[in-house]
Amino acid sequence: MMTIEVVGDVMGSAFRLILIIALLAILPSLLTGLLVSIFQATTQINEQTLSFLPRMAVTLLMLIFAGKWMLTELIDFTRQLFEQAAQLVL
Template sequence: MMTIDIAGDIMATGIRLVLLISAVAILPSLIVGLCVSVFQATTQINEQTLSFLPRLVVTLAVLIFGGRWMLTQLVDFTVQLFQQSAALVG
């Protein structure tokens, strides 16, 4: 039987997984953006591509190298969710 506690645990696990996966994708981009901003502030170069291109490259690299792990985490969560739903219904 599905109770509010079980539904809350499932939602909390899903939200935690989304935060983990998005943090893995976003944090390297934020760090590179900060480094580029400091570089631009010290050299007074205000080129838009200088701030955009390194973040894009880092984000794509993280998605290429970490995409398999991210997909595995999502698939494992989905399989676990379906296994739990079968046990909760019957």
């Protein structure tokens, strides 16, 4: 039976998975941006493409390497959610 606790557990699991997947995509980009900003501050080079291109490259590489894992986790969560939904409705 669907109760508030069950809905809370499902929502908590969904938010946790979303947070992990988003952090895997965003955190390397943020760290690269920080390193490029430090480099720009020390060398006084103010080129916009210097800050954009490395972040984009790191984000794409991260999605290439971790994309399969991200998709697998989303598929597993969705499959588990549908299996739980069938049991909880009855």
